[in-house]
Amino acid sequence: MAEFLLFFSLAAIVYIYVGYPCLIFVATSFLRKRVYKADIEPTVSILIAAYNEGDCIRDTLLNKLQLEYPKDKLEIIVVSDASDDGTDRAVQEFAACNVSLLRQKTRQGKTAALNIAVSRAKGDILVFSDANSIYRRDALRKLTRNFQDASVGYVTGKMIYSNPDGSRVGDGCTAYMRYENFLRKAETSVGSIVGVNGGIDAVRKFLYRPMRPDQLPDFVLPLIVRKQGFRVVFEPEAILNEDTLKSDGDEYRMRVRVALRALWALLDMREMLSLRTYPLFGWQLWSHKVLRYMAFIFILIAFFSNMSLLKSGFFFQVLFSLQIGAYLLAFFSSRLHEYGPIKSFSTMCRYFALLNLASAHAFVLFLFGRRVVLWTPRKG
Numbered sequence: 001m002a003e004f005l006l007f008f009s010l011a012a013i014v015y016i017y018v019g020y021p022c023l024i025f026v027a028t029s030f031l032r033k034r035v036y037k038a039d040i041e042p043t044v045s046i047l048i049a050a051y052n053e054g055d056c057i058r059d060t061l062l063n064k065l066q067l068e069y070p071k072d073k074l075e076i077i078v079v080s081d082a083s084d085d086g087t088d089r090a091v092q093e094f095a096a097c098n099v100s101l102l103r104q105k106t107r108q109g110k111t112a113a114l115n116i117a118v119s120r121a122k123g124d125i126l127v128f129s130d131a132n133s134i135y136r137r138d139a140l141r142k143l144t145r146n147f148q149d150a151s152v153g154y155v156t157g158k159m160i161y162s163n164p165d166g167s168r169v170g171d172g173c174t175a176y177m178r179y180e181n182f183l184r185k186a187e188t189s190v191g192s193i194v195g196v197n198g199g200i201d202a203v204r205k206f207l208y209r210p211m212r213p214d215q216l217p218d219f220v221l222p223l224i225v226r227k228q229g230f231r232v233v234f235e236p237e238a239i240l241n242e243d244t245l246k247s248d249g250d251e252y253r254m255r256v257r258v259a260l261r262a263l264w265a266l267l268d269m270r271e272m273l274s275l276r277t278y279p280l281f282g283w284q285l286w287s288h289k290v291l292r293y294m295a296f297i298f299i300l301i302a303f304f305s306n307m308s309l310l311k312s313g314f315f316f317q318v319l320f321s322l323q324i325g326a327y328l329l330a331f332f333s334s335r336l337h338e339y340g341p342i343k344s345f346s347t348m349c350r351y352f353a354l355l356n357l358a359s360a361h362a363f364v365l366f367l368f369g370r371r372v373v374l375w376t377p378r379k380g
Contacts, residue, residue, distance in 0.1 A: 002305045003312075006319075009301040016295050020287040021183055028189040031280075035188065035233050038148040044069065044140065045123030045205075046076045049113035053131035054086040060131055061094050069140045074098065075122060078131075079113035082106055109373040112213040118205070126208060128217070130199040134241050142238035143202045153207045153230025154222050156184070156193070157200035157238030173251065176351060183288065184234035192232040192281055194288040196222050200240035204230075214371040215268065216261035223269040226281060248350075252358050257372050259293055259362035264371060266290060296360040327353065 046064055050057055057078070064076055076099045078091045083103075091101045102116055118126060125144060129135070139157060146155045158181055161174045180195065187193040198218035207225050211217055222232045266273070266289065273290070275282045303323055309316040330353040333346035 002308045006305040009298040012298040016291045024186045031190040036149040037145040042125050043073045043123040044125045045121035046127045047117040048078045049110040050131040051081040052083050052085040056132045057090050063134050067140045068137050077117045079117050109213045115210045128201045133199040136239040139238045153225040154203045154232040156196035158236045159197045159240045188234045213373045216265045219265040255358035256361045259359045263366045293359045296356040
């Protein structure tokens, strides 16, 4: 029994991180679905939810006003979530530039803020930006050209993390996003993607549905769009530049929050997991999200089943030693900064451990019914 558990769990881990990406890449060879793009100029509303973003909101608004897009077809709406640090005053400085400020008198969170903003938005296309998101000048045009294809309902851009301080967590996060962007490009080719960025997303306004304050808009809304029969696609030329987080603690807390909200989103949208109703997309959702968040279970099974087999032969001893070695590399990665290839591998081990520990933490909170509505903004 222990051998079966060991090899089954190892196979599951390999499938989650290597097998699914390989299969989805192979699928692009015979399930290729094009996105028919053209330069179009629909009316656009950029929506920004902000809580105490006074240190960056001016730069973000200047960035949006400098985008290569007709000014008469662009509006910007900022919803202040009861900010008390001067965010409101900073936004009001741009009132003459078609920038509107809405205010939630009590903190209700990002999702509630977006619901309010959408009710006031005039654009046919809604673009969601974080309060610290800096777009490349042509990003809006790159997003909107996808809506020439009538089957496309939601578009996400490409997030490129910069890591100016060279932190370990920054290196890991950058590599992780390259991995995710590869998956999104392949998933677009077979139909729809499963995960989006949140800081550079666009949706047809008529497809938007109000969400509960505890729901994760970056996950629930794309699933709502897909449920309505429209595609969710990745636009690799719509670029968002953002600094990585600087500490393991900040990244860990963010990953716990995201994982916890994603687990609730999967529960809310569980009908999308039906392989009978959504054979292809359901498989993608199981593989890319459900199993990814549950990978820590297989990791624990592999570790303890392997431990119980140490007296069963040299092979099991070597395999267990490899597992221990990977965890030691993760733990001591900060001390390996002078050892080139070892540093890179240890950084990946550390980030892999951080992601799965965060998923395990989130799963425990999920079992106890914990929900997240409010949080301190992500800081790069």
